[in-house]
Amino acid sequence: MLSRIDSVAAIKCFKCGVTVEKNYIQNITVLTPMCTKFDWSENFIIDCPFSTMCLKTISTLHLQNEKQNAITRGCAPQKDTKQVFKNRRWQQEYSVQEVYDEG
Template sequence: MGIGTKLWPTVGTVVFLIGSVAVGEILKCYQCNEADQTCGGPQKPLGHIGECPHSTMCTKTVLTMSLLEGNQWIKTMRGCAQQLSTTHVFVNKSWEEKSVVEEPYEEGCIEEKVNFRNTVLLCHCRGDLCNASSSPALDGRMLPLILIGFIWYWSYRKLHM
């Protein structure tokens, strides 16, 4: 086994770590609320694109109400996940405000029945503009990294078999 074959695991690890860390990047999510007509129109069907400096996830909420005669009232809201927690801590004989971005949500969708007629679909996802659809999307920036990882793994296995 030559020195080149020992280098592959290190190269793979470095590529993975560089691709996993996004330094100084602010998440962007679609932001809108059909109730106030900021989304759903022909010009901006998904709403406007907004920055989420205090979030690591985007959300999409769909409210469905079953009305009489089989009709449904459906409203969609999109935005940044509410992850900023602010508390007060006592430091040096005075109270200071401390803010922390927490990770209380899991990626994916949860549908809850409010009662026998109404439901709420709440989705959380990671990645810029991932809240366009009803299901969480794979962040497109990760695809090249996944491809490089696959090539690295395949090459590494081939050299050691």
């Protein structure tokens, strides 16, 4: 099922976090840059094959004498993973959940 999803064009979103995140995907180190350095460049663009929209979150921290905003950007979390028993073994199947109902 993954190969079918990989061949479909994915939406592209900007991705950044409050801190630098380090992830290992297929033995490759992937760094997520900080949103404080966000400049709309290609360095922040990622593919979102399991999303139909992008997400931007602004969290406000109320400190003693000030407010501080923390921003994150990325793919909307719409991926649903299920275990399915096929051909006498368990396999993972992925689907993308709709965010809004039509109508």
